[in-house]
Structures are given as structure tokens and as C-alpha cells.
Amino acid sequence: MKFAHLMTTTLLLLAANAAVAETTLRIGIQDDPDMLDPHRSRTYSGRLVYTALCDKLVDVNPDLTYAPQLATAWNWSEDGKTLTMTLRDGVTFHDGEVFDAAAVKFNLDRARTLPDSLRKSELASVESVEVIDAKTVEIKVKQPDATLISQLSDRAGMMLAPKASATDVASRPVCSGPYKFVQRVQQDRIVLERFDNYWNKQAYHFDKVIFLPIPDTSVRLANLRSGDLDIIERVAPTDVKTAKADSHVQVFSTPGLGYMQLMYNTNNGDKANTPMGKDKRVRKAFELAIDRDAINQVVFEGLYAPSAQPFPKNSPYYDKDLPLPTRDVEASK
Structure with missing residues (x-):
């Protein structure tokens, strides 16, 4: 079963001080x-x-x-x-x-x-x-x-x-690239500054970009809402409603290339010698029993798109002839 991660969410804080925003961009990364x-x-x-x-x-x-x-x-x-x-x-x-x-x-x-x-x-x-x-x-x-x-x-x-x-x-x-390396403090920050000789420098306006690793998704969002960050990435689905309710925050969602999948061991050592590994009927039954929509709603707040392939719909490699399987518990028995 493949469950496509088709939504990558990024938040942008509307900076109160435009002069500061034009100078330094602070990005919270996971x-x-x-x-x-x-x-x-x-x-x-x-x-x-x-x-x-x-x-x-x-x-x-x-x-x-x-x-x-x-x-x-x-x-x-x-x-x-x-x-x-x-x-x-x-x-x-x-x-x-x-x-x-x-x-x-x-x-x-x-x-x-x-x-x-x-x-x-x-x-x-x-x-x-x-x-x-x-x-x-x-x-x-x-x-x-x-x-x-x-x-x-x-x-x-x-x-x-x-x-x-x-x-x-x-x-x-x-x-x-458009920014050159200045400093790195492990587990704290990575600082870059604008490269004046960049071939496309007119497209980049911040003097500095600072990446700040903050593993806790809720803490990242709190830092964004308090004004300590300008952008955060990989927002937890459970935090999106809170972010959207904040008038000082904008939420951007875009199709992504990542996806989640379950893989079966069918021919790799003794651990493949199971009903799931050796009998395609068992695998088909499991496929029919999965409720992708329920997983999306319960785990991902309905933000992602269920799929049966690793490509989003905007990909040139997306196969329109590979439909999303419909859950059928009776047929899976």
C-alpha cells in the first residue's frame, strides 16, 4: 500500500517590521x-x-x-x-x-x-x-x-x-548558490549571507538566511507565532488549524514528492516465508481491507491525498490508468 504525501506545508509569518524582513530570513527546520x-x-x-x-x-x-x-x-x-x-x-x-x-x-x-x-x-x-x-x-x-x-x-x-x-x-x-556559508553551530544554527557575484542575484533580496533546527513541531510553530521565526517547514497536520486561526500567519500547502508505503518481503531470506510474503491472495486481501481515506482523516487531518502510486497528480509520471483501490472488506475475506 502506498500513501502519497502530496501536501508539504510551509508557514510564513507576516513580518511587522519590513526593514528587518528584507535583511534576515529566519527559517525553522525540523x-x-x-x-x-x-x-x-x-x-x-x-x-x-x-x-x-x-x-x-x-x-x-x-x-x-x-x-x-x-x-x-x-x-x-x-x-x-x-x-x-x-x-x-x-x-x-x-x-x-x-x-x-x-x-x-x-x-x-x-x-x-x-x-x-x-x-x-x-x-x-x-x-x-x-x-x-x-x-x-x-x-x-x-x-x-x-x-x-x-x-x-x-x-x-x-x-x-x-x-x-x-x-x-x-x-x-x-x-x-545565491548565498554563501558564514557559520554553523551544531544543533543551533546555520548562517548564510548573500553572494554579491551570483549570476541571478536580482532574484534574491535578503542579506542573510539563518536556518534554525527545532525538532519539536509545536515549539517551531510557537516560535513562528511569537515572531522569532519567519518561516517553518514540515508543519504537523495537527498544528495546521492553529496556524490558520492566527491572523499573523499564512499557511502554504503544495504538492510534494514524498510518500509513505508498506512494503512486503517476498523473496529475502527466511522472513519472507510467511503467508503475506508467499501468497499474493493475502496481500490482495490486505489491500482491499485498507481504508486510505480514514487514515488520511484520522492521522493527517485530511490534508494529504490517498494514492496507489508514488507520484502526485501533477507529475508527468502519474498513471491515470492506475485507480485508487476502493475498500471492500467482504471481498478481502
Whole structure:
């Protein structure tokens, strides 16, 4: 059973003092990122920080289509085994190093070969990365890979400054995003400041962005309502009514890509030797007995959308021919 997380809720406090809001944006996040190295990190909260800190080769639009970021264009060879990317001109890293094809090769090779890289599996299809000229790079794959562009729109495609990344990255990451690293105090805050040489700096107006990890959802909301925070993420469904009742708070909900699922062990060791693992009729009966709407209403305050697939309805991969199963207790017996 798959239960799609189609609502990601964010709250924005209407700042009483516009001058302060234009200077510093304080964001309450659910947990402290593990490490600020896109090739080695695993946390969702780290992704939130990277959005301000590290540009990627490819971005994703709200309608889930791909958009240029550090790569302005890309195309596949006829055999689907060579991806050629044209890179954005006039981009520099936060330390002044120039972004070019050699930097792309450094990053993709690092992500593929670093001993503790968590991006290895995401780039497993890549055979080599070749520099054609300063603004052109070719990525050769072992076999056609329809997922590669998607991988390059996430942490596998984030670019670090090669010279600054020769040693420890996590303690002071140097990227090319709209904000550059200033300070990190573990379990307390991550401070970024606006990068004046950013290629699209006119789109960013805050002088500083501060990420503050606050694990307790109710405490995060209380800090927002008191004015100590400007934005919080991953609002608990049980807190949404309270937030909506506060005239100083705005609630924003948007379709997300996360989902919850139940998985069956059907062929992995002795623990698969159960009626659920070996008899598809039992699994079908369980599927028919589930009341997805009840789960949504009771657990998630009706904020999420039940589904039978891992894609939201606004995804180009959503299958309209895969209907949501209707609960039928009699048929499940």
C-alpha cells in the first residue's frame, strides 16, 4: 500500500517590521543537517540548506519539468549513451574560482569515487566525464539511463568549488548558490549571507538566511507565532488549524514528492516465508481491507491525498490508468 504525501506545508509569518524582513530570513527546520557536503549528506533538512547554498546543473520547476540552472542546455546522442551539457557563462564559486567544464568533471568524479559518497548509486551508470571545452562537458554512460537528468537535479548535480574542496568540505562548503556559508553551530544554527557575484542575484533580496533546527513541531510553530521565526517547514497536520486561526500567519500547502508505503518481503531470506510474503491472495486481501481515506482523516487531518502510486497528480509520471483501490472488506475475506 502506498500513501502519497502530496501536501508539504510551509508557514510564513507576516513580518511587522519590513526593514528587518528584507535583511534576515529566519527559517525553522525540523532537524539539524548531518553534513554540508552534497556528495556525502543524506538528510532532507540538508536539501533545504542546499537550496540557498549550492546550485545544481539542472533545476526542477513547480510542474516537475526540468529547467536550466548551471547547465543551460543538454541533449542525448542517438544511442542514448552520451549526454552533452552546455554550461552557463559568467558563474563563479563563492571563493572566486570560475565555474567551468573542468569543475563539472571534478564534482561528478568526486561524487562517483569518494569512498563515503552517497551519490555513487545515483551516478552508477556514468562511465566517464569528458571536458570538450570550457563551457561544454560530455557525460558518457554505460547504458542508456533515463534517470540521469533527475539525479543531476539533486545533490549529485550540485557543484562545489574544486580548489576549496580538496580538503574537508562539510566544515566550510564553497558552492555557487545565491548565498554563501558564514557559520554553523551544531544543533543551533546555520548562517548564510548573500553572494554579491551570483549570476541571478536580482532574484534574491535578503542579506542573510539563518536556518534554525527545532525538532519539536509545536515549539517551531510557537516560535513562528511569537515572531522569532519567519518561516517553518514540515508543519504537523495537527498544528495546521492553529496556524490558520492566527491572523499573523499564512499557511502554504503544495504538492510534494514524498510518500509513505508498506512494503512486503517476498523473496529475502527466511522472513519472507510467511503467508503475506508467499501468497499474493493475502496481500490482495490486505489491500482491499485498507481504508486510505480514514487514515488520511484520522492521522493527517485530511490534508494529504490517498494514492496507489508514488507520484502526485501533477507529475508527468502519474498513471491515470492506475485507480485508487476502493475498500471492500467482504471481498478481502
